[in-house]
Amino acid sequence: MLRYLTAGESHGFMLSVIIDGMPANVDINTDDINVELQRRQRGYGRGGRMKIESDSVHIDGGILHGKTTGAPIALHICNKDWSHWQDYMDPQAPPPDDKKTVTRPRPGHADLAGAIKYNLQDIRPVLERSSARETAARVAVGAVARQLLKPLGIGICSHVTRIGSVALSEQPHSIDKIAELADASLVRCIDPAVSKAMMAEIDSCRRQGDSLGGVFEVIIYNVPVGLGSHVQWDRRLDGLLAQAFMSIQAIKGIEIGLGFQGAAMPGSTVHDEIYYSSEHGFYRQTNNAGGIEGGISNGQPIVIRAAMKPIPTLYKPLNSVDIKTKEAFSASIERSDICAVPAASIVGEAAAAWTMACAVVEKFGGDSLEELKRNYMGYIKQASEM
Numbered sequence: 001m002l003r004y005l006t007a008g009e010s011h012g013f014m015l016s017v018i019i020d021g022m023p024a025n026v027d028i029n030t031d032d033i034n035v036e037l038q039r040r041q042r043g044y045g046r047g048g049r050m051k052i053e054s055d056s057v058h059i060d061g062g063i064l065h066g067k068t069t070g071a072p073i074a075l076h077i078c079n080k081d082w083s084h085w086q087d088y089m090d091p092q093a094p095p096p097d098d099k100k101t102v103t104r105p106r107p108g109h110a111d112l113a114g115a116i117k118y119n120l121q122d123i124r125p126v127l128e129r130s131s132a133r134e135t136a137a138r139v140a141v142g143a144v145a146r147q148l149l150k151p152l153g154i155g156i157c158s159h160v161t162r163i164g165s166v167a168l169s170e171q172p173h174s175i176d177k178i179a180e181l182a183d184a185s186l187v188r189c190i191d192p193a194v195s196k197a198m199m200a201e202i203d204s205c206r207r208q209g210d211s212l213g214g215v216f217e218v219i220i221y222n223v224p225v226g227l228g229s230h231v232q233w234d235r236r237l238d239g240l241l242a243q244a245f246m247s248i249q250a251i252k253g254i255e256i257g258l259g260f261q262g263a264a265m266p267g268s269t270v271h272d273e274i275y276y277s278s279e280h281g282f283y284r285q286t287n288n289a290g291g292i293e294g295g296i297s298n299g300q301p302i303v304i305r306a307a308m309k310p311i312p313t314l315y316k317p318l319n320s321v322d323i324k325t326k327e328a329f330s331a332s333i334e335r336s337d338i339c340a341v342p343a344a345s346i347v348g349e350a351a352a353a354w355t356m357a358c359a360v361v362e363k364f365g366g367d368s369l370e371e372l373k374r375n376y377m378g379y380i381k382q383a384s385e386m
């Protein structure tokens with residue numbers, strides 16, 4: 001079984017991760033992890049914090065000579081902003097004076113619910129741990145997971161399909177094009193004209209002191225038939241992917257394949273008809289299911305779209321109530337992202353990589369990559385003879 005936990009505050013010294021259950025002998029290159037961390041930091045619409053941070057990973061255990069050893073992998077990413085927060089964020093720092101205590105919850109963030117739940121008179125600890133700064137750790141985890149999927153040929157890419165009211169047209173795009181064009185665009189949109197309109201939308205929103213959400217699509221390709229299972233609710237691959245995506249800060253909806261659109265269409269136009277040829281085996285001419293039927297991967301690319309709500313911290317004041325004085329006030333802020341959909345799409349790739357790595361380890365097992373690959377190849381042969 002693969003599992004991981006993250007720890008660390010947004011303005012604390014560092015984010016740490018432990019990944020347990022990774023087979024031995026998987027190549028792990030820190031440069032590959034850093035590439036993913038840098039991809040997450042790019043993206044039009046982000047605030048001042050991204051100018052301070054330049055994320056890079058430090059491996060603390062579980063990897064020797066560039067390969068996993070089968071031991072837990074420990075890693076960390078330092079927060080450069082820590083230097084500005086040390087007086088408050090040091091674990092042994094004295095409690096803050098009234099001026100530094102955060103008592104004004106932001107609508108849409110974890111602030112109020114978190115302070116009530118944990119009985120905190122200062123909202124700061126909630127804000128620190130609910131912050132999407134934590135997604136840097138998740139992207140590092142995803143980068144490790146990708147290294148397990150790579151020898152099996154499983155790949156993942158993403159692109160942004162909507163920012164606020166500006167959307168990419170629905171036509172299908174080739175995976176090669178998506179991977180190449182999204183990374184070349186500041187908003188990770190593969191159509192240059194739509195990219196421009198998305199950036200203008202973000203600029204206009206910034207001028208109005210408002211924030212924006214949007215939609216991104218993640219595609220997992222070269223997936224074998226048979227990951228996940230129909231036999232138990234908590235083994236369904238679509239359910240596992242949904243949990244991983246919905247756990248990303250500010251993600252409020254996901255769909256697989258046609259998703260919500262399919263609900264408005266008759267079954268005869270939705271379900272992907274099945275064909276057979278000796279050359280291709282079983283195949284489909286459409287992929288409306290988005291690569292999963294009955295909670296099991298069906299060999300088609302897995303297509304997931306996630307909806308991100310607008311960023312809750314706004315320059316435009318919203319009504320709220322001080323938790324100490326109970327007085328109404330209008331929330332206003334010093335620093336925030338305006339739109340983080342491009343960054344979230346990289347976090348989505350990481351969520352997909354992790355979920356797929358878990359499904360691969362669950363099905364093929366093995367304490368080393370060699371053992372896992374033997375099991376994988378045996379299964380692929382068996383499936384091709386069906």
Ligand SMILES: Cc1cc2nc3c(=O)[nH]c(=O)nc-3n(C[C@H](O)[C@H](O)[C@H](O)COP(=O)(O)O)c2cc1C
Nearest residue numbers: 109110130131132249250312313336337340343344
């Ligand atoms: C990459 C990324 C960056 C984010 N940046 C901000 C930000 O600058 N300010 C903010 O208020 N929320 C930001 N968010 C969203 C909040 O973290 C999120 O809305 C909050 O944790 C509450 O969780 P919920 O929206 O899932 O309910 C960001 C989210 C992501 C994925």
Ligand SMILES: C=C(O[C@@H]1CC(C(=O)O)=C[C@@H](OP(=O)(O)O)[C@H]1O)C(=O)O
Nearest residue numbers: 047049050130131132133136335336337
């Ligand atoms: C630090 C990151 O994102 C942060 C997520 C975030 C939030 O509330 O979620 C608030 C902002 O932090 P700050 O208040 O320090 O500017 C973002 O910058 C990051 O993505 O690495």
